[in-house]
Amino acid sequence: MPRASGKAEAETVVLEGAGLKPDPAEVFRYLGYPKDAPVEPRVAQRVEQALEKLLPEIRPRAMYRIYPVLRSSAHRLELPGAVFTGRIGEFLGEAQRAAIFLATAGTEIVAAAEAAMQGRDFLGGLVCHAIGAALAEAMVARTIEHLRGQLGAGEALTLPYSPGYCGIPLEQQRTLFGLLDASLVGVQLLPTMIMRPLKTISGLIGIGPEDRVRAYGNPCDRCPLVDCQMRR
Template identity: 30%
Template sequence: MLVTKERIDIDRQQVLRSIGYGTDCKLPTRLASLVDDYVENVHNLIEPSYSCVVRDINLVQDSRVIIDGSIIFESKVIASLLEQCEKAAVFLVTIGEHLEEMAYRLVEDGLIVQATVLDAIGSVAAEGVADFVQGRVREIADDRGLVISQRFSPGCCDWDICQQRRLFWAVGGDSMGIHLTDGCLMIPRKSISGIIGIGPRDGNVENCNPCKTCDKHNCHGRRGM
């Protein structure tokens, strides 16, 4: 496990977007003050840590991917993402449990607006840690003259969330204080796991977007075309 000393910047606009506000919306003063206050003071509730391993991809065939001889993932989407890649970075990030404990307390106290804003900040912070890890993987790839793919997480598209266990084992999730429920969800909830492909700079890896060929047009996770 690595605990990043980096301060995870919380993008205020991203927080507002995640609770529905676009840039052209009227933002009530009370909400603007609340979001500003939380974004400014939330850092003591965020303990960013991550684990990431870069391993060789041994086989990509149909919907099966074998990494490092023993990590097997089954997913057409992940197979298409990694088809042109030589290596895969498997990662796990979390912001710890303090923020969600505070959000629970706010709900119990009936402060549901505050809890919703804090929860949104937690999601943005967790994505921020994942962005940080993705940046580190990009640096590793760059040093080798390679590029990285988009990142995907178990539970997305056809990648069965149960395969979270294989990913968890690969990165030593238990040592990060994260545990999996029977349904393979992570506790603390503000945690993200996933995979990033590393491959040649020929355009196929960077530009691979499985969403382009997916017919779930209303999917909330659909990536930009």
């Protein structure tokens, strides 16, 4: 549906994650432990040691830029200079603006994981990968928190949606990267659509009237993909 132009487009915002500590429960979840399952002491100890050693060295970052939504339908979302296709039109259909974001754990944690693997310290490598994934998630949470501070009266945020999930084709990464200067946070999109550093999350978050965003609810509650790892 066509939209009024709404608020002016914001400038790019870059967020630093220095001092950010990932939730250990999330690290254990990425290591394959179900919620509330007991964690082997040797694994818990390795996570604690890795966090202590690596947190002062790593540099997680995030960026976002808000665009007005020009038009949307169930399978289309049009922003100035970019069109997303797939179910994103349904998920962000109530949004009048959309924040395009990147959140990365940075290169250091990926390098630590690779060094551990090359040294045949497989548990150490897995722990670093899990910390990296949890850090990228923590930077998404920081992005959401920052975006909440940008909301006008009566506005709310949708959940974040990423290309490759929720019926948004992975190829839409190209569209997303066309809307941001990813070099500001040291992120690259490879021809395979994989991002470098590996522990990076890209996506869109809608901003719309609180009552309509709430009424739409959580699409995961209606989604048939029961095994989806991104289920919220």
